[in-house]
Amino acid sequence: MEKIGKIFTALFAVFIVFSIAGKASASELTQKQKESYYNEYVSIIEETNSKxxxxxxxxxxxxxxQEDWKSPEEFKKIVTDMASQEWVPVPKGNDITPFASSVGTKRVTKYLSGxxxxxxVTGSFYTVLSGDRxxxxxxxxxxxxxxxxxxxQLSYSPKLLDLNRTYSIDIGGNFVYNKVTDSTNIHVEFFCTPTGAIN
Known part of the structure; x- marks a missing residue:
């Protein structure tokens, strides 16, 4: 019985050690480790910008x-996604503009390390009657x-299309994620229905 107790104690100790080790994360880095990670981050940014x-x-x-510290591998994945992925429109769901409203919303998305x-984007517009619409x-x-x-958001550049039924808008701004800044543009299009609702 004593032997079983010793075995149990030894296994429990091993479990505790592995549990503690498993909880260690990039947020618990020493200052020296953080400096080492940061130097790798800088190299990753330089390589990504060049590529x-x-x-x-x-x-x-x-x-x-603390939450900004990632492993260099995860940081590289985030930075690569920021550099290589475009912002894409999100299909309209249940956020359709109310009837006859002059306000509309559009969404764009991208995936950063999953x-x-x-x-x-929220647009507020004046609509006018042209013919029967x-x-x-x-x-x-x-x-x-x-x-x-x-x-x-820093700027936007609108263009009217389709006999003033469509507003095509390029929006410029700075996107910051995990302490990395990307000066980027997003594109959205708003549509005016015959009754003045904005989709």
Whole structure:
């Protein structure tokens, strides 16, 4: 019985050791390890910019919080996705604009290391009667925000198409994710229905 107790104690000790080791993460790095990781991050940014002709920027090491520290492999995956993936429109779901409203929303998304990031664009428009239907008059405002990371809208360039029934809009801004900044553009199109609803 004593032998079984010793075996149990030994197994329990091994379990505890592996449990503690399993919980160690990049957020528990020493300062020296963080500096080593950061140097790898800088190299990854430089290589990625060169490969994809981008201008990604990394924040200073002192701005990194615990959740920002990733393994170099995961950091590289995030940065590669930021550089190589385009923002793509999200199919309309249940966010259809109410009847006769002059406000519409559009969403674009991309995946960064398997994580879906969305930017929602809200457009407020004046519509006018043209013949027997409503068409776009002009824009009151265009605003946008991201559900993850930080998106700062800097500019937008609208173009009217399809006899003023469609607004094609390019939006420029800075997207920051995991302390990496990407100066990028997103594209959305708003449609004015005959009754003035915005889709």
């Amino acid at each position: 994809y002709d981008k201008d990604l920027k990394i924040a200073p090491i002192q701005e990194f919080t 994580v879906s990031v969305e930017i929602t 409503q068409v776009f008059g002009n824009i009151q405002s265009i605003t946008s925000k991201a559900d993850k990371g930080t998106w700062t």
